[in-house]
Amino acid sequence: SQKIEQNSEALNIQEGKTATLTCNYTNYSPAYLQWYRQDPGRGPVFLLLIRENEKEKRKERLKVTFDTTLKQSLFHITASQPADSATYLCALDSGGYQKVTFGIGTKLQVIP
Amino acid sequence: GAGVSQSPRYKVAKRGQDVALRCDPISGHVSLFWYQQALGQGPEFLTYFQNEAQLDKSGLPSDRFFAERPEGSVSTLKIQRTQQEDSAVYLCASSSRVEGTEAFFGQGTRLTVV
Numbered sequence: 001s002q003k004i005e006q007n008s009e010a011l012n013i014q015e016g017k018t019a020t021l022t023c024n025y026t027n028y029s030p031a032y033l034q035w036y037r038q039d040p041g042r043g044p045v046f047l048l049l050i051r052e053n054e055k056e057k058r059k060e061r062l063k064v065t066f067d068t069t070l071k072q073s074l075f076h077i078t079a080s081q082p083a084d085s086a087t088y089l090c091a092l093d094s095g096g097y098q099k100v101t102f103g104i105g106t107k108l109q110v111i112p
Numbered sequence: 113g114a115g116v117s118q119s120p121r122y123k124v125a126k127r128g129q130d131v132a133l134r135c136d137p138i139s140g141h142v143s144l145f146w147y148q149q150a151l152g153q154g155p156e157f158l159t160y161f162q163n164e165a166q167l168d169k170s171g172l173p174s175d176r177f178f179a180e181r182p183e184g185s186v187s188t189l190k191i192q193r194t195q196q197e198d199s200a201v202y203l204c205a206s207s208s209r210v211e212g213t214e215a216f217f218g219q220g221t222r223l224t225v226v
Contacts, residue, residue, distance in 0.1 A: 004154075032212050043116075043203050043217030044155065051212070089154055093212065099168060100145070100215060102154035 002027045004103035006090050012109045019080045021106045023073040023090030028101075030092040033066050033073050038087045038105065047088075048075075080110045118204050118218035125194045125225050133189045133221045137206030145215065146179055146189050147203040155203055161187060162210060173198075194225045 005024040013019045023033070031052050036044035050057045050066045050073070057064045063076040077084050090103040117136040125131050137144050143162055147155035148171075157171040163184040172179070176195075181187040191198055201222050205215040 034214070041219070043205070043219050045217070046214035049212070049214060099157060099160060101157060102147075104152075104154045 002101070004028070004090060004092060004101060006088075006103040006106045010107040010109055012111060013080055015080060015082060015110055015112050017080055019077040019084070019108055019110070021075040021088050021090075021108065023075070023103055025071050025092060028071070028092055028094070030094055032093040033064075034091040034093060034100065035062075035064060035073075035075050036089040036091060036102075038089055044089055044102075077108075080108075082110045082112050084108060085110050116204055116206055116216050116218035118202075118221050120221060121219065123221055123223050125223065127195060127225055128193050129225075130190065130192045131194055131223065133191075133202050133204075133223070135187045135189070135204030135206075135218060137185065137187070137204070138208075138216055139185070141206035141208050141216075143207045143210060143215075144181055144187050145205045145207075146187070147205065148173075149201045149203055149220070151200075158189070158202075191223075194223075196225050199223055199225045 003026045034049045035047045038044045048064045050064050061078045065074045087105040087107045089105045091100045093100045119134045145160050146158040149155045159179045160168040161181040164181050176192045178190045201220040203220045205217045207213050207215045
């Protein structure tokens with residue numbers, strides 16, 4: 001069956017360091033992969049979208065890679081700040097229409 | 113409005129009660145989604161509308177769940193005869209295109225069935 005795996009344990013990182021979050025998937029051929037941020041009590045907020053034919057995408061301090069051979073995406077936050085503390089969700093979109101399937105999320109804590 | 117609006121923010125229902133959850137998407141957005149999010153989990157797909165057409169309802173857990181979007185804008189998710197396992201946050205999202213674009217989420221409705 002289709003499966004999206006994110007490290008469900010919290011990731012603690014020192015302020016200023018680069019945070020790297022992993023998303024692995026199986027039995028899936030996504031046309032797009034998205035990353036969202038979710039704060040407690042709020043809905044997810046879109047961060048980045050990468051297409052299956054793209055290897056890397058950047059936006060300010062964020063960088064996403066997408067390896068369809070490894071079936072993996074890495075999400076990097078450089079120069080992390082305490083305000084980056086949140087849960088980060090990986091989401092796969094198989095195209096056609098946007099039936100986006102979410103992973104469980106990884107909780108990131110940036111320590112001052 | 114500026115974003116996706118959901119109401120109510122919180123709903124407490126007695127087991128067996130019917131509830132209706134409302135979603136006001138961003139004006140002009142073609143696609144509308146409902147998701148269910150349990151504590152500590154990612155959002156789980158429930159149903160998808162393209163304008164007023166419900167194209168996918170494969171995620172609805174049972175026939176007690178019903179969604180509509182009659183005029184292609186506001187949507188309502190109805191749950192009949194609520195059960196404790198229905199307790200969750202219900203998220204609505206909309207997007208401007210059919211595929212390959214960001215979804216804008218509302219803040220969700222937290223449903224607690226007692």
